[in-house]
Amino acid sequence: MNFQICSGNQEKAGVTKKKDIISFSRQAARNSICYLLLYPKDNSPALKIPMKTQGNCDTVYTVGIQGLDWKNYDYNFEINGEEVTDIYARRITGREVWGDAARRPREQKNEPFVPQKEKRRMEQLQGKGILAEKRQKEENCAGKVKSSFYFSEFKWKDKVYEGVKKEDMVIYKLHVRGFSMGMPGNSPRRGTVEAVERKLDYLKGLGITTLLFMPVYEFEEILLLDESKEQTQPKDVINCWGYTVGSYFAPKASYLGKGNNPDNLKRLIQKMHEKQMECILEFYFPKKINPHLIVDVLRYWNREYHVDGFRLLGCPSVAELLAQDSRLSGCKLFFDGFQEEFAKDSQRFGPRLFSYNEEFLYEVRKVLNRQSGSIYEFACQMRRQQEHQGYVNFIAENNGFTLWDVFSYEHKHNELNREGNRDGNNWNCSANCGQEGISRKRQVNELRRRQVKNALAVVFLAQGIPMIWMGDECGNSQRGNNNAYCQDNETGWKDWKRTTASRQLISYVEKLSTLRSAYPMLRSSHPFQMQDYGNKGCPDLSYHSDGAWKMDFGMNRGFLGMFYFGAYAGRKENLYVAWNFQTVPQKFALPGGMKWKLLLNTALEPAVLEEQEELGEIREFQAEERSVCLLRGEAFSEEKTRKRRKKSESTAAAAKGEKK
Template sequence: MSDVAAIDTLWPGSPYPRGATWDGHGVNFAVFSEHAEKVELCLFDERGHERRRLALRECTDQVWHGYLPQARPGLAYGYRVHGPYRPQDGHRFNPHKLVLDPYAKDYVGTLRWHDALYGYTIGHRREDLSFDRRDSAGHMPKCRVLEGAFSWGDDRRPRVPWNDMVVYETHVRGYTMRHPDVPPSLRGTYAGLSTAPAIDHLRRLGVTTVELMPVHAFPNDRHLAEAGRQNYWGYNTLGFFAPEMRYAASRKVKEFKTMVRALHAAGIEVILDVVYNHSCEGNQLGPTLSMRGIDNAAYYRLADDRRYYHDVTGCGNTLNVEHPRVLQLVMDSLRYWVEEMHVDGFRFDLASALAREGGRVDHLGGFFDAVRQDPTLNMVKLIAEPWDLGDGGYQVGNFPLGWAEWNDRYRDGVRAYWKGDSGRLGEFARRLTGSSDLYGRAGRRPNASVNFVAAHDGFTLHDLVSYNDKHNEANGEDNRDGHNHNLSWNCGAEGPTEDPQVLALRERQKRNLLATLLLSQGVPMLLAGDEAGRTQQGNNNAYAQDNEISWVDWARRPEDEALTDFVADLIALRKAHPSFRRRDFFADHRGDRGHQVRWLRPDGGDMAESHWDEDFARCVGMLIFGDQLVETDARGVRRVDDDFWLMFNAHHEDVRFDLPPWAGAGWRWRLDTAEASTAACTARAPVAGGGAVVVRGRSLVMLMRPRGAEPA
């Protein structure tokens, strides 16, 4: 680390690259501010005391810059930015407030909440129009110059094809906090996720891709800190380049890189859940921590009166990616995580907010143009949460080519069907076959749909079949927070119960939902712990529960182990058979054109158009013809897939499915969700055309007929 007391020389430096960059001899500092009148670089010693203020006298194209020839990695710094304080005009400069570099790649220290962190005087009758002169530096973390060298060795991206992906949404901290085989000092950290026990479970399941909930640096919200709680989810970004150090056992950035390298070595991709739609600075009454104090009018979307923010995120502000320098900030951040941190893609929180131009969602806007032409970003996985909270923000099915989307229509359609709601059979079939009605119009493929039945926001799978209503009392908001429309069903008792019939039905419903997910066209996404019955005790909004409510519980019951084996077997089945991970949509998901798929009633007759919307209809058979899907392996062997007969019964009573005579012979049992194990049904006698299968109430049965291989 540099001797701050000895630093007294500032050279002109360069406006690029942005941030603090060590070149082996010194450090270049560059920060964008369109409306600033003066920018001071503040240097701090190891105890966090400010020792030097150096004015950046060079400003090139609105980028303020300077070079410290004596500076070294480890140097702690921040900025004080001078300019007008006129909130009514959108300007909130206050040099009494230390502000963090938006391009900082590392931080030292933590944010300690205090009224001095606000640019205005809290409690003043004029609110944010007042001006606070207290120095905030003593309560702020500091940026730290990073030396980014790392030995990646032979690290290679797994580059899993979209149609082969199985995504596992998890939380760095929550995944290992209760893992008995992870060393206690590493639990809840990047290093913990790098350990063999943590990775072995992912490999046991057959997961190809982990999607990590936010790891960009974020503070604990003030109202949570004062209530003794913690922002667990992390959807409130402080810095777009720095990994969150709460998750680093070593407190070093390279620990994140080590985790990525370890997962890649196991053949597992790493996708980051990223939040570029807003920052942690909140609305006009929020703190001044970074971009607000550097140039509020440039970095944020402002309302017409300029004092207030155009908020389509529900978090107080929206990042102004229409501004070329703000768009550059986002793009530079994305490239940094790909090039320097080796991540394999991104899931964009409230992605519609990034598409807005002039307040409207424009999918041909600057952000998408920039991503599409970028030679780094157009080679990684891009997944949108395709909505925000503004007008016209719900955009499921409308994102550009090259993007996948979280498909909440899939979630709701599958939940409602297995819950037993009426009139849902047609919607269920559309979601099961890849949602061609949403993605086929623009030439997109089934892998544009990221399918899920549970995610971090909402009930876990266990709670989905155990609670009719949310139970968020632990959040301290009188159970007012969280969604009320969960499409859940408690199977006859609310929450924990000893009733064996209720418990058996719940386990069956879990298997129904998981089997449907893993046999659907599109990209399946599992929520961490759903493969083993993880519960949040009915909490469907556990954003502030950094405790046993949210953490994965590794103390498994026998039924939990059975469910894990069930999921692993289904993933293996999916991987072995391209019929469940097609690159293209079925020719006609409601007919037999091309004999790719055929839909049948329980009596063996073909489904007519009128049958799909009948209120009482809760049963359908799906025949997939494997000979219409041909693959040739590396040895030149032409392989056709097997045939599959799926029978879905969401009715509470047993239903007889007749196999018509033309179905032929050789149909073997492969899956029956009425059984706890997939192996339990495979010993049953084969079924031939003209025979029948009884599908028990609320169950899914699958028969398969092997076809084998033939010479190319």
């Protein structure tokens, strides 16, 4: 051995390096027997080094090694006879190949037939110890998951990046592998962060400011079947999504690309920051995970990988703990929801908070698909905002139908998941527009396209933060599968084929993003008061129907007019959105004193008009059935207003004279 064993540093968990001493630290029960297992990368036998407690800390076992050539070793721990990986490991080896068959249990492998006579001979050799060395080498080879070292010298160049304000955010949620495996060709970059990096300009063109990544920490994708699943072809069952316990400090090796190097993920994030785009990571923590470990995980990713925020799936008490962590004060934290009183607490110095749940999804789907939806609840969702936290609005994400399938399937079709279609959500508030699944009927497909455009308009014109699920910008379908967690194939991958329909939808999303960005009254960071609290002449937001300045929500008619008074956003122009979810055309009353232009009409193609249509001084507008229209109103100048008033008075006087 070309190294020396010395005392370790028990103050920090996992592996730490100071000068030429590397310390290993692991927590275990009192009076445990702990060893450090060092695995040479040349597959020679592992080295077994005792670990001990120090001082009065009797549950932390450490050892230090001076002069270790760490680049030539991997490691694990052995605790009371059980070998485990380091929960603080910054890198994991053995999972570099996605779905590697070498990691499957022996009973799931297609092993060659061995005659009984040969088996007896091998057992005799094994008894004599002849096969011991060979078996030791095999255990060190592929198929064994080990902890590995990662001491990065990556040079960051994003110190000037300050993130995105909540009112400017547009989120795109994706799965690294699912996003890129469907790309044309056989590039080795497919399925990796390198492929995502190549598509940043595409995403930026959509108006995306924030990428939300499904789990990118190291997890086991090999799914062990239970009795509820069919036992045929188990090798095809993969846990694509990664919502499971994992090595939380290590990025997933098979996602990293060339050399399985974690620096590749850093390069992606740095490139995103150069393009003024944020990186948000999802983490799943079951209740059994120590809250202090969770805090360490998020702090590490923020510090080491410059991650801008986290979506947490787990215990509410842990979410509140993280929300008060001042070390994460520059981050964004997404959870099911936070109380506004908690969010605005002046003594809370933690991250900025965001509510991420399905409340918006269900209320909007019910209205769009005419399934006992409440137009009042819809109106509330469209102005859902609080002062001290943001709201994420989406109509589709990974957990459910794609946006296209919301209007193509009335029922889930998860048969390929091998659970008898029992898995997945049964309550989808979806509709098939006249035919279940793929249709060649022009009328059915036209209605589906319009409904998808309506849904995207709802997401982008709502006050909260719009979020698009991977592929929804181009009409991606999962053939009715609303739980594609194990579909590592075309079903679960984004379709990159550029058809006329997909190009039109992509262009539509780009223009919706531009509209949202151009009119700050749509995305106000403050809650609307629904009154003229600033004495500017009109309420900041008001509701209208077939009569101006009035809306009877008790009748629950399937249409609504929303008038945004631009003065409250520092703008001269105003906006009016006509929402018509009925199956018949509907007239809307418009506020007077303005000239109107039509910006958006989902009944047309393209829906966002290249040249705004002049409507003039109209007081009434008709929207087609199942359509969304956006109008811009500009008030008359004071001089023109005086002339109009004088003309009106003259006309009235003349009429009065004729009457006499």
